[in-house]
Amino acid sequence: MAESKAGVAGPVARSPIRPSGAPVLVDGWEHDITPPVCAGLRLCDLSWLAKVSLRASMDGATAAGLAVGRGRAARDAATRRLVVGSGPGEWMVIGPQGQGPAIVAELDERFGSAGELVSVVDLTHGRALVRLSGADAVVGVLSKLCALDFSDRAAPDGTALRSSVASLVTDIVRDDLPATLPTTAPAAGGGPGAGGLAGERSYLLHCERSSGQYLFDALADAGRDHAIAVYGATERDW
Amino acid sequence: MMRIPCPYCGPRNSSEFAYKGESRPRPEVGSVTPAQWRAYLYDHANPEGWVAEGWYHRAGCRRYLKVERHTLTNEVRSVTPAARP
Numbered sequence: 012m013a014e015s016k017a018g019v020a021g022p023v024a025r026s027p028i029r030p031s032g033a034p035v036l037v038d039g040w041e042h043d044i045t046p047p048v049c050a051g052l053r054l055c056d057l058s059w060l061a062k063v064s065l066r067a068s069m070d071g072a073t074a075a076g077l078a079v080g081r082g083r084a085a086r087d088a089a090t091r092r093l094v095v096g097s098g099p100g101e102w103m104v105i106g107p108q109g110q111g112p113a114i115v116a117e118l119d120e121r122f123g124s125a126g127e128l129v130s131v132v133d134l135t136h137g138r139a140l141v142r143l144s145g146a147d148a149v150v151g152v153l154s155k156l157c158a159l160d161f162s163d164r165a166a167p168d169g170t171a172l173r174s175s176v177a178s179l180v181t182d183i184v185r186d187d188l189p190a191t192l193p194t195t196a197p198a199a200g201g202g203p204g205a206g207g208l209a210g211e212r213s214y215l216l217h218c219e220r221s222s223g224q225y226l227f228d229a230l231a232d233a234g235r236d237h238a239i240a241v242y243g244a245t246e247r248d249w
Numbered sequence: 250m251m252r253i254p255c256p257y258c259g260p261r262n263s264s265e266f267a268y269k270g271e272s273r274p275r276p277e278v279g280s281v282t283p284a285q286w287r288a289y290l291y292d293h294a295n296p297e298g299w300v301a302e303g304w305y306h307r308a309g310c311r312r313y314l315k316v317e318r319h320t321l322t323n324e325v326r327s328v329t330p331a332a333r334p
Contacts (some may be wrong), residue, residue, distance in 0.1 A: 081257065098310045099257050158262050173258070175308040211267050 018084035026058035027139045031241055038109055043243040052145035052152065054230055055244040058213065058214070061111035062103060062134045065118055069100035072125040077102055084171045091249070093215075095171045097182050103134075105215070107249065110133040117232065118205055139223025142248050144188055144213035148237040155233040157183070166209065177229035179204045181224050184215040188247060198207040251323045253299060255311040256330060269303035271295075272315060304330060 021039060030043035033187040040059040047055075067073035069081070077094060079085045079102065084095040092106040092114070107116050111133040118131045143149055150161045156177040160166065173180065187210035218226050229238055250266060251263040272291055276285050294300070304314045313331035318324070 099312060101311075173309050174261070180308040 020210060024059070024136065026056050027220045028056045028058060028227045029224065030143070030243075040108060040148065043073050045243045046089050047245045048240040048242045049248065051144075051240060052143075052148040052234050053240040053242055054143050054227070054234065055242050055248055056227065057140045057142050057249060058138070058220075059108045060122070060135070060140055060249060061106040061108065061114055062138050062140065063106070063111060063118065064132045064134050065104065065122070065129065067100055067102075067129040068127055069114040071127045073122045073127060074100070076122060076125070082171050084169050086186070093184070093186065095182070095184050097171055097173060103182070103217075104141070109171065123146070136204060137220050138217050139220050139226065140215060140217040141223075141227055141230065142186075142215055142244065142247075143234075144211060145237070145239075146170045146212060147232070149212050149214060151184075152230065152234045152239070156229060157181075159183075161185075162215075168207060176216065176218075177226065178234075179218055179226055179229075181216050181218045181226060186213055186215050187211060188213045251325075252259065253304060253314075253325055254312065254326055254328055255306050255309055255312075257312060261306070263304075263307055265306060265308040266314075267305040267307045269305055269313070272301045272303050280290060295320075299326070 023036065025034075026041065026161045027045075027129055029194065031045045032043065034041035035044050036042075037059075038108065042059065044057055050205060065073070065077075065121045079094045079096045081096045081099055086093045090106065092104055092110075095105065096101040104114050104118065115131050116134050119138050122129045122131075143152065153161050154177070156176055159174050166172065166185055166199075168185050172183045174183065175181070176183065190210050216230070231241060252260045253263050253266055254260045273289070276289050281289075299317055299319055302316050302318055304316045306312055306314060315331045316322050316325055317327040319326070
């Protein structure tokens with residue numbers, strides 16, 4: 012159990028996923044600060060990101076206003092928010108830490124008066140969110156736990172799916188990391204690692220908070236063949 | 250293994266779904282007799298051939314679906330969203 016820092020005011024929010032080292036408090040959330048890994052297969056906890064669920068009719072004014080179809084995810088460059096069309100009439104807005112109430116207020120204002128029944132709920136503390144990245148090894152790991160086709164043809168960047176991962180109902184969003192300059196760090200799994208012109212293959216996975224540790228452990232276990240690395244999330248991961 | 254082509258999610262393993270039983274009309278609650286209600290709950294036609302069933306996509310779109318399935322071959326010939334109540 013992590014010790015809370017002396018002199019901290021207000022409640023401390025913790026991810027359902029145990030940090031691998033002593034966590035550090037950042038704006039009320041405990042963050043894992045395990046040194047980041049930039050290449051190879053890797054896994055990090057992003058549960059502190061704001062997560063807001065929006066439900067409305069699947070073909071109403073709200074759906075048209077969001078302009079993100081079912082099974083797709085789109086990132087707003089200005090706000091860095093990711094709008095995920097997670098199901099028929101169901102969206103999830105994922106944003107930077109601490110923006111939950113602001114996103115709720117904004118969605119309420121935008122769609123609350125559209126004349127249809129819209130429900131906006133801040134699920135930040137109710138869901139676990141992890142990012143699994145790395146070159147082709149990621150597909151191998153996911154394929155051990157999930158029956159879906161994760162090839163580029165079937166699930167390109169910006170695909171949103173909900174399926175059973177390690178027998179757990181999990182939302183999977185392909186959200187490739189932006190391309191970076193080639194890194195000098197060796198790729199842990201012997202794969203090509205980060206760098207190059209194309210973005211790096213990466214997935215966001217989220218599930219109910221109570222199953223977060225299980226999902227994290229299942230992914231870490233499935234990635235052991237590829238020498239998966241667990242690290243504290245960095246700016247690049249979000 | 251049986252696959253169900255979900256109209257929202259595409260073909261998925263049947264383990265993602267919950268079986269809701271044969272589709273048949275629900276008796277009027279106000280005027281139903283106990284015997285009729287019992288028959289509605291527990292008596293099934295269980296035919297050898299095509300049957301209309303309700304399935305719930307538990308691990309996907311979370312929608313109720315009406316599936317026409319052949320009970321011998323598990324072939325699925327139509328899947329449509331269940332009518333909203």
